[in-house]
Structure formats: structure tokens, C-alpha cells
Amino acid sequence: MPALLLSHIMTEHASHAALQNAGQTAGQSAGQPFQKPVWALEGEPDAPRLVLAGTWTVQNGGLAPFPPDALAQAHGTLTFDCQGMTDWDSALVAFLWDVKQATGHAGLGFEPEGLPQAAQRLLALLPATAATKAPPPQRPPLLERVGTRTLAVLDETGTVTELALETAREAARSLTGRSGMRTKDLLTDIWNAGPAALLIVGVVNFLVGAILAFVGLVELRRFAAEIYVANLVGIACAREIAAIMTAIVMAGRTGGAYAARISTMLGNEEIDALMVFGIPVSSYILLPSILSLGLMMPLLYIYGTLIAILGGFVVSISMMDISPIGYLTTTFNGVPLHEFVFGLTKSFCFACFIGLAACRVGLKAGRSAADVGIAATRAVVIGIVGIIAMDAIFAILANTLGI
Amino acid sequence: MSQADTLISVRDLRLSFGPKVIQQGVSFDLKRGSIFAIMGGSGCGKSTLLKSMIGLLRPTAGQILVGQEDYWAQSGLRRRDINLHFGVLFQSAALWSSMTVGENVALPMEMLTSLPADDIRRLVDLKLGFVGMEQAIDLMPSEISGGMRKRAGLARAIALNPDILFLDEPSAGLDPITSARLDDLILTLRDGLGATIVIVSHELPSLFAIADDGIFLDAITHTPIAHGSPRDLRDHCTIPEVVAFMKREADLPPTDQTKG
Structure with missing residues (x-):
């Protein structure tokens, strides 16, 4: 029986039970053809396994972020189990990108074997860490701004005069x-x-x-x-x-x-x-x-x-x-x-x-x-x-x- | 091929500007998951054919069946709905110059979906990440190079997860290495997103590398003169125009294995 490290349910309607039998019930419940996307972290602390189930599409609310500290207690290599997943699109890749970055921060290995082939290829395109935002440029001091503007005005006057003379x-x-x-x-x-x-x-x-x-x-x-x-x-x-x-x-x-x-x-x-x-x-x-x-x-x-x-x-x-x-x-x-x-x-x-x-x-x-x-x-x-x-x-x- | 595998079926299409005929008798099937090349010399009507497929230019005769629907017989509103399944990379990338790269990718999602802003931001990061442009998200199109503009245009084209991706000269003006990377990227996106790709190009190396079906348009007779994948046409086609096109531009030695 695998020890449950952390279970995360992405919507209030889904429950852990839904995750357990997501594979069987997907597409069967009347009026709700798509199973909500759910994920859970299972396995021993030294062999964590991320179980994904449901329909991981953008329209189905599959874009929730992966909490960066979810993998704090785990070590070893993270593997995946996608048996219960019915369908996916870029939402899954966005989620997996988060997971990949989290494993990087936590010093974990990342074994994409259990994921769909196409998702693995897309994931390989993405960099290991997301872009870091460049700090906004510092506003130069007042004196410098006045000086720059003055020089610009003088420069402009010269250019216009030159154009006029040339013409x-x-x-x-x-x-x-x-x-x-x-x-x-x-x-x-x-x-x-x-x-x-x-x-x-x-x-x-x-x-x-x-x-x-x-x-x-x-x-x-x-x-x-x-x-x-x-x-x-x-x-x-x-x-x-x-x-x-x-x-x-x-x-x-x-x-x-x-x-x-x-x-x-x-x-x-x-x-x-x-x-x-x-x-x-x-x-x-x-x-x-x-x-x-x-x-x-x-x-x-x-x-x-x-x-x-x-x-x-x-x-x-x-x-x-x-x-x-x-x-x-x-x-x-x-x-x-x-x-x-x-x-x-x-x-x-x-x-x-x-x-x-x-x-x-x-x-x-x-x-x-x-x-x-x-x-x-x-x-x-x-x-x-x-x-x-x-x-x-x-x-x-x-x-x-x-x- | 069964009916279900055909996404777009072009039937006896005729394209003309007034009395000037660009192409006539154009017929082909676009099969799901294929990379379809529209080939031909300059001025033969490749881009014009593409324009008629994405709704920018009404053909003078013939049909374009998208699924079971005759595309040009639909109302403008219905055509717009169909176009939601299309993604287009224009020849000059056609990024909106008053917006940053990130805003360019976000705009279709903001205007055409009801996704919350957070989701859109994550998807923009993702799509730009796919094309290796995540660092350029806050740059203006005028601040990036031609190759980067093409990649940003590709990220925008896949913003709405299109079923069919139309690429107009994706590697024109790019160096061979960047061009080869773009080819890899197109293949990966096809496999990863499950999209079907229509590519207009006369960059032979890239066509040989990725396309698995195609049509060859002739500028003199204004008709398609050959059908098939660029590799097949190169190795087996005996039509002089096609041979000249493949030889003069590519100058590749004939592959003996395939000939024998």
C-alpha cells in the first residue's frame, strides 16, 4: 500500500475517490462528459509518483498551477502515472512544466517515461526554468534627465538646421x-x-x-x-x-x-x-x-x-x-x-x-x-x-x- | 484513406484576379496529421492558394470543403467560426507592431476565449516556451530579429491550439541552422499538438525534411502539374518543370537506394 504524501484536488467537486476510479467513470457520468483534472502525489518519500487523472484540457479547468513547495519532502526521482487520464492539451504541458521546475528546485530527478509520448516531446522543447523577469530600468536622477533633454534639444536643432540648409x-x-x-x-x-x-x-x-x-x-x-x-x-x-x-x-x-x-x-x-x-x-x-x-x-x-x-x-x-x-x-x-x-x-x-x-x-x-x-x-x-x-x-x- | 481522415478537400479550384488566371483545376485532399507542401516557383500562386484556404481571398470557381462544409458557401460568421480551428504564420510574421511579443500571443485568447487572465498568462509563457522565446515576452516586435519574429509568429499561430496550421514561407530569410531548428519545431508541434500542417515554401531542404504530401503548381500553365511528397517528386518525378525545380535549387545527388 503506497503511503500518501500529498493529495491535491483541483476542484471542489472532485474528491480523492474520484481520482481512484477516474479511469472507469470518465465519460460515463450523465451531463458531465469530462472528468475534472486531478492529481495526487503517491509512493514512498524516496520514490515519489505523480498520478494524473481526468481530462486535462484548458476548457476543462486544467490550468491550475502546481504548488512549488509540494515536493519539499520528497527526494529521489519523480515518476508519472497517467493511466486515469482521458484527454489532454497544452494545459497538461503547462502543469508538467511547473512540476519540472519544482523538481529542479527540490533537487529531484524527473523521469517523464509515464507521460504521453507527444507531451514528452513538447516538454522537451521547454527550458528547465521559466524566464526571470528583468528588473525595470532605474529612473536616472533629475540632473541627468535635464542634461539629456537639453542635449537632445540642441542636437535636434542642429539636425533640423542641417536639413534646412541642405534643402x-x-x-x-x-x-x-x-x-x-x-x-x-x-x-x-x-x-x-x-x-x-x-x-x-x-x-x-x-x-x-x-x-x-x-x-x-x-x-x-x-x-x-x-x-x-x-x-x-x-x-x-x-x-x-x-x-x-x-x-x-x-x-x-x-x-x-x-x-x-x-x-x-x-x-x-x-x-x-x-x-x-x-x-x-x-x-x-x-x-x-x-x-x-x-x-x-x-x-x-x-x-x-x-x-x-x-x-x-x-x-x-x-x-x-x-x-x-x-x-x-x-x-x-x-x-x-x-x-x-x-x-x-x-x-x-x-x-x-x-x-x-x-x-x-x-x-x-x-x-x-x-x-x-x-x-x-x-x-x-x-x-x-x-x-x-x-x-x-x-x-x-x-x-x-x-x- | 477514409473520409474521416480528410480535413480539407479542395475541389477544382480556380483563382484569378479579374481576367488574370492565377491557378485553375486545383484539387487535393489534406489528410489529418500530414504536413502538406504547396510548392512551385515564384509567382505561381502558392500564397494565393493559401489565402483562399484561410478565408482572405474568394476563389472564382470550385470548392474548399472543410469537413463536410463548403467553406466559401458559408456565411461570414460561420467562416469565422471555422477559422478558429486555423492558425496562420504569415510570410513576414505580421506581428502587431504596437504590442509586445507576449501581448501578441495573448490577444487571440483574450478576444476569442473566456479564459481568466491568469490562465492566459500561463498559456502565453507556455507557447513562447515551445518556440524558445520566453525571454522575449516583453520585447516589441521591432526590437527582435527576423528569425525571432517568425518564432513569435508561430507561437501566436498555435495560441488557440489550432487543428490546422498554415505556414507561409516559414523559413524564408532564415539561416540554414535556424531553419533546421524551425523544421524540428514544426515536426514536434505536429506530433505534440496533433495539428495538421499546410506549408508554403520553396526551401527544398526543409520540404524534404518535413513534408509528407504536397502539390506542385506551375506558373506557365497555371495548373498543378504534380502531386505527392517532395521526396517522392524529387526521386521519381519525370516532369521537366518539377525536375528542374528540384535540381536547380537543391542540386542534390540522386538517392540510388530509392531509385533501385
Whole structure:
């Protein structure tokens, strides 16, 4: 009669008796076709034997862990008896892996002879000990973090400047026809950054002009100065609103697309291929991207201003008693040409900034699908925040210079 | 072979993209417990045939019988249920790049089973242990090598204990030693998990080592031109295309014992 070292029942329903006759009753009890998986440690302390019975499948609750200290009192070699086991899957292997590790810790031998052949083969694939979790990396001290960030910012400034200069040099070379830029790429980019954006830029500017006129009318009517709505809409749009709205639309539309395209190329090793061939990234990607924005954005700005004035015009003549000719005349007289020059200059600067930032963000991205999304988001956010910040700087400069 | 031993039966399948025919007249039986090789040169439609078997590409004609059911005649919902019995290792491993290796293996279990989190964790450890990747559980797919990605993809493919494991070019891009280890692993998993394996490959050494049945697709006639295990085709087949394929790539001396 073997001495019972330890008996472990895995569920409250199963009992030791169930283990004893598991072989006979498996599949017979009505309504419960699978015997719960049970195990028991039997045999003399110097010849422990693990008896397994029931159906050891994942769905049948076979995944309970083997307590690591269960083998503490045993020594010798652990053998197995699987006579009562009806079916098994990875749950059994997971359990046996636990047992194998426990025998390792307890200094016991492990004799897999009594186990099913296939389970033995799977068990042999597994390492003797489970992976040890690496300790989480230590957070560096504050001073070090500040220093690292500062260096990173300086480094980034250098890289962006370098990219900008390289692109400018490439642009200068292209003027003399010595650049490697492909006309086809430039035309594709120009199409995307120009004509393809007409509709959305138009809609946004028309609505902004209309809103400005509406708000202006309500306020100016109190002073009986409704006619100055024409000046308000004209100057605000030519000087600020059209340039900013167009730039924001383009940052979301084209900047995001550039960043996504470049980071996808990075993931496909396309950028690596360019570099190995010695084709400068600046002439193949940066220049056409930035140049197309730089050429198209000022044009889009003029178009946006005119559409915004049209928006204000439509709202004004439908809401107040003024002749269309009178409104237009007031607009032309009220908006000096230098406002357009100021807006054009800003538009060009915004365009270069959006293009450069998007390309840099794309080139800096990681190589996975998630990184493409991050790069596109970052390009749009940097683009929009940068535009507003640049516009503030322009406003201060203009104020100082008295423009 | 009796009916019960056939898991998938492909009947006169025709695959095409618009007017361009990829393969036609494809018929074969996938027998339980076998390792079935889909062979052929580049561009002959091996991966396309695989895609039609795992539900990614509807064939233009013919049937794929899974058990007794015509796979493509079923509703999308039913096809999804059938797919629960499939595990697929994609050509580029196709690990989800925003998740760690461990999360990649865990996701099918989290989404498709009602197992408690503890059980899932233990199974993830186990499946990664099978492919020797237990150390990489917390790494991102972008941080591991191509061979490791393949192995992680294999661990994910066996996450739900599939009945049929589809492997698309499992050893492409791997060195011979890693490739041989992967072959061993596939054999062990077949025996251990009782899975049937469909393997798309033109890596001859690995096909000779593990496959015991197969089909040879021809890129010019767009039809299968030979059936049988890669070893048999190598030793006995006299069709010029097959001989050229086996010889040029493998350059193995003919085995005299089997010929005599």
C-alpha cells in the first residue's frame, strides 16, 4: 500500500475517490462528459509518483498551477502515472512544466517515461526554468534627465538646421538645373499641395469670412458703422486669418501626409536604399515636398483671402442695406496692398516650416505601424502650434517695425 | 484513406484576379496529421492558394470543403467560426507592431476565449516556451530579429491550439541552422499538438525534411502539374518543370537506394 504524501484536488467537486476510479467513470457520468483534472502525489518519500487523472484540457479547468513547495519532502526521482487520464492539451504541458521546475528546485530527478509520448516531446522543447523577469530600468536622477533633454534639444536643432540648409542648397542647385530632383515628383507634390486642396481651403475661408462679417455686423450696427464690416473682413483676412487658416488646413492635410509617407518609407527600408545608392534624401524627398508647399501656399493664401472676402460679402449684402458695389469699393479702398505682401510673406514662411517639420518628423519616426500614426499626429501638432507661434512673432515684429 | 481522415478537400479550384488566371483545376485532399507542401516557383500562386484556404481571398470557381462544409458557401460568421480551428504564420510574421511579443500571443485568447487572465498568462509563457522565446515576452516586435519574429509568429499561430496550421514561407530569410531548428519545431508541434500542417515554401531542404504530401503548381500553365511528397517528386518525378525545380535549387545527388 503506497503511503500518501500529498493529495491535491483541483476542484471542489472532485474528491480523492474520484481520482481512484477516474479511469472507469470518465465519460460515463450523465451531463458531465469530462472528468475534472486531478492529481495526487503517491509512493514512498524516496520514490515519489505523480498520478494524473481526468481530462486535462484548458476548457476543462486544467490550468491550475502546481504548488512549488509540494515536493519539499520528497527526494529521489519523480515518476508519472497517467493511466486515469482521458484527454489532454497544452494545459497538461503547462502543469508538467511547473512540476519540472519544482523538481529542479527540490533537487529531484524527473523521469517523464509515464507521460504521453507527444507531451514528452513538447516538454522537451521547454527550458528547465521559466524566464526571470528583468528588473525595470532605474529612473536616472533629475540632473541627468535635464542634461539629456537639453542635449537632445540642441542636437535636434542642429539636425533640423542641417536639413534646412541642405534643402536650400539643393533648391539653389535646382535653379541652375544641376539638382537631382525629379520633375515628376515635384509636379505630383505640387498637385497635392495646390489644386487638390482648393476645395477645402475655399470652404474653410469662406465660412471664416462669413462668420467674421456676421459678428462684425452685430457689433458695428450699434455704432451705425456697418459699412466698416468690409474693412474688418478685408484687413483681418488679408493680414491674419486667411494665412493662418490656410496654413492650418495644409498642416493637417499635407504635413500629416508627408510624415506618414516618409515614415512608411523608413519602415520599408526605402530610405536606407536611397542612402546606400547615395541619392540624397534632400533632393529626392525634402526638396520637392517643401518646394511644392512653398510655391503653392502663397497662391492658396491669395485664393483664401478672396474667398473669405466673398464670404463676408455674401453675409453683408444679405443682412444689411448696402449695394454690392458699395461693399466691394469699401473693401478695395480699405485694404492696402502691403497687407497682402505681409500675408504672402507669412504664408511662404509657414509653408517652409510645415514642410520641413513634417519631413523631419517622418525621418525621425520608428519603423512600426504605430510609429507611422505617431509621426503623422506629431507632424500635425507641431505644424499647427508652430504656425500660431510664428504668427505671434510676426505680429510683434510688425508692431515694432510699424508695418 | 477514409473520409474521416480528410480535413480539407479542395475541389477544382480556380483563382484569378479579374481576367488574370492565377491557378485553375486545383484539387487535393489534406489528410489529418500530414504536413502538406504547396510548392512551385515564384509567382505561381502558392500564397494565393493559401489565402483562399484561410478565408482572405474568394476563389472564382470550385470548392474548399472543410469537413463536410463548403467553406466559401458559408456565411461570414460561420467562416469565422471555422477559422478558429486555423492558425496562420504569415510570410513576414505580421506581428502587431504596437504590442509586445507576449501581448501578441495573448490577444487571440483574450478576444476569442473566456479564459481568466491568469490562465492566459500561463498559456502565453507556455507557447513562447515551445518556440524558445520566453525571454522575449516583453520585447516589441521591432526590437527582435527576423528569425525571432517568425518564432513569435508561430507561437501566436498555435495560441488557440489550432487543428490546422498554415505556414507561409516559414523559413524564408532564415539561416540554414535556424531553419533546421524551425523544421524540428514544426515536426514536434505536429506530433505534440496533433495539428495538421499546410506549408508554403520553396526551401527544398526543409520540404524534404518535413513534408509528407504536397502539390506542385506551375506558373506557365497555371495548373498543378504534380502531386505527392517532395521526396517522392524529387526521386521519381519525370516532369521537366518539377525536375528542374528540384535540381536547380537543391542540386542534390540522386538517392540510388530509392531509385533501385
